[in-house]
Amino acid sequence: MKTIAIANQKGGCGKTTTAINVGTALAATGRRVLLIDLDPQGHASFGLRAYHLPTDKSVYNVLTENPEKRHSLDRCVANISPNFDIVPSNIQLSTLEQEFKGKEDAISELHRVLLSSYPSTYEYIIVDCPPSLGFLTFNALRAADQVIVPIDMSAFTLMGVGKLLGMVELIKMKIGHVPRVNALATLFDKCTTYSQSMLEEVKTFFGDQMFQTVIRLNVALKRAVSEGISVIDFEKTSNGAKDYTALCHEILRLDGVEHPERPVMSMLSVQAAREEESFLPAQEGMEKSFEPDFEQVTFTVEAPAANDIYVVGDFNNWKTNEECRLDRRENGCWEKRLGLPHGRYRYKFVVDGEWKTDPKNQECEGNEFGTLNSVMRI
Ligand SMILES: Nc1ncnc2c1ncn2[C@@H]1O[C@H](COP(=O)(O)OP(=O)(O)OP(=O)(O)O)[C@@H](O)[C@H]1O
Ligand SMILES: [Mg+2]
Numbered sequence: 001m002k003t004i005a006i007a008n009q010k011g012g013c014g015k016t017t018t019a020i021n022v023g024t025a026l027a028a029t030g031r032r033v034l035l036i037d038l039d040p041q042g043h044a045s046f047g048l049r050a051y052h053l054p055t056d057k058s059v060y061n062v063l064t065e066n067p068e069k070r071h072s073l074d075r076c077v078a079n080i081s082p083n084f085d086i087v088p089s090n091i092q093l094s095t096l097e098q099e100f101k102g103k104e105d106a107i108s109e110l111h112r113v114l115l116s117s118y119p120s121t122y123e124y125i126i127v128d129c130p131p132s133l134g135f136l137t138f139n140a141l142r143a144a145d146q147v148i149v150p151i152d153m154s155a156f157t158l159m160g161v162g163k164l165l166g167m168v169e170l171i172k173m174k175i176g177h178v179p180r181v182n183a184l185a186t187l188f189d190k191c192t193t194y195s196q197s198m199l200e201e202v203k204t205f206f207g208d209q210m211f212q213t214v215i216r217l218n219v220a221l222k223r224a225v226s227e228g229i230s231v232i233d234f235e236k237t238s239n240g241a242k243d244y245t246a247l248c249h250e251i252l253r254l255d256g257v258e259h260p261e262r263p264v265m266s267m268l269s270v271q272a273a274r275e276e277e278s279f280l281p282a283q284e285g286m287e288k289s290f291e292p293d294f295e296q297v298t299f300t301v302e303a304p305a306a307n308d309i310y311v312v313g314d315f316n317n318w319k320t321n322e323e324c325r326l327d328r329r330e331n332g333c334w335e336k337r338l339g340l341p342h343g344r345y346r347y348k349f350v351v352d353g354e355w356k357t358d359p360k361n362q363e364c365e366g367n368e369f370g371t372l373n374s375v376m377r378i
Contacts, residue, residue: 002255002362003114003125005144005179009160011131013152014186016043017221018247019128021240022148024230025248027084029260031123032377034077037089038110038140039130045088048080049228053088060092063109063139065099073117081233085122097135108175110139121377123362133163142171144179146251150215152187153198158205182254184247186215213247216240257360259302295378297340299349301358304332306351313347313373315340320350346373 004022006015019035027033036059037044045051056069057076064070077085100106114125127140141147149164151157165181172178183206189195203210216239224234231240252260299311310320315338326334326349346365349356357364358374367373 001114001120001122001125002145003127003143004146004148004251005127005129005137005140006148006150007129007137007140008149008151008164009131009133009137010152010157013157014150014184014215015039015131016047016128017225018148018150018184018186018215018244019044019126020047020225021221021230021232021244022248022251023084023124023126024081024232025245026124026126026251027081028232028245029248029252031083032121033084033124033126034120034122035080035084035086036110036125036127037086038093038127038136039089040091040094040136041130042089042091044128045086045090047225047228048086048230050078050080050086050088051090053078055090055092057088058092059087059089060096062087062113063093063096065103073113093136100135106135107138107142107171111143114143133167137164138167138171141168141179142175142177146180146182148211149181149183150186151183151202153185153189153195153202154187157198158202161205180254182209182211184211184213184215187217188214189217211247211250213243213250215243215247218243255362257362259360295340295342297338297376297378299326299336299338299358301326301334301349301351302332303334303351306334308350308352309334310350311336311338311347312350312355314345315347318348340378342378344375344377346375348373 006019008015016039023033023035035044035048038059042051057071057078059076061069061071062073062076073087076087078088079085100109110127114120127144129137129140147168149161151161168179168181183202185199185202188199199214218238218240220235220238221231221240224231224240227234231238231244235241249260301309303309309326310324311326312318312320312324316324324336324338326336328334346367347358349358357372361374361376363375364372365375
């Protein structure tokens with residue numbers, strides 16, 4: 001599980017747009033994603049049509065100390081699309097700082113909640129911060145493994161960024177927690193020399209902490225929000241969709257994933273199998289099931305030099321047998337499609353006799369041999 005905070009106290013620099021679209025793009029690659037709307041304005045909740053949910057199931061209820069109002073994280077999660085959930089927010093969240101006034105280590109509350117829900121079903125947790133450097137943003141930075149700082153290409157854009165970086169420094173000094181910080185150029189208008197010179201200035205300021213992906217000014221991003229969907233679902237071919245997909249791939253590459261567009265545990269295959277099923281004509285006398293007990297899961301490994309690859313796990317008692325032998329494809333990839341019942345599974349690949357975790361699945365847990373198993377949920 002990796003937590004990414006999207007933070008910058010400057011208003012309107014693209015935090016929420018980034019949170020919604022990075023979340024959607026990561027989910028489209030098959031990763032399980034949770035977006036936590038940590039802004040009392042609730043813009044991410046509006047931008048994903050999650051505002052009609054019960055007001056007592058919001059991020060406030062996850063963080064409050066009031067026992068009558070507090071709920072577990074699980075209870076406050078709403079599903080947006082396959083692999084993509086949200087914990088919505090509303091104005092009540094703005095009262096939280098007062099509740100925690102004077103409490104020691106109040107900035108670690110979100111961190112504690114995320115730790116207590118571990119092991120999590122989510123591979124990525126995205127936290128959309130408010131435009132301020134108060135209690136809520138501190139909580140997000142404390143919980144984050146990575147902080148994305150959207151920087152819009154406008155005047156005064158770098159003013160105040162130093163304060164945000166100072167907060168990260170403070171957390172490092174006090175708690176020893178050091179999230180990776182990456183700046184992201186947003187609202188870039190290639191038609192103006194002003195945008196170009198701002199971009200150069202920001203690149204000079206952040207150096208190699210800057211994402212290579214630049215988010216261009218694109219009207220589809222605005223229109224998608226008003227429709228209550230991500231730009232990827234609104235207009236897949238728009239520059240906004242292309243830029244946020246590129247950013248998602250860059251994030252995955254920074255996390256050591258070589259081929260982000262082709263996850264090994266292909267949830268896209270699961271989805272495709274579902275769609276296939278929904279196109280099948282209903283057999284006479286047979287009820288069509290929309291909730292199959294089994295899912296088709298495709299395991300793929302890239303290993304051009306290998307001679308033999310098996311997938312072993314809880315689902316086959318960790319035995320290498322013909323049913324779990326991967327088939328070699330022409331492009332150096334190996335593949336196996338298995339129908340598995342819903343559940344949580346630990347698994348590994350056996351490549352020419354050597355047991356290996358799935359290099360493209362970040363969810364792992366220790367085993368009794370002191371090594372790691374990959375973990376997946378269906
Ligand atoms: N690349 C872009 N191209 C065009 N419009 C954009 C782009 N990015 C964001 N916007 C628009 O700019 C406005 C502000 O964006 P957004 O809400 O993401 O900023 P924010 O930093 O979350 O704001 P706040 O600080 O209020 O939370 C929104 O109307 C959004 O649709
Ligand atoms: Mg916002």
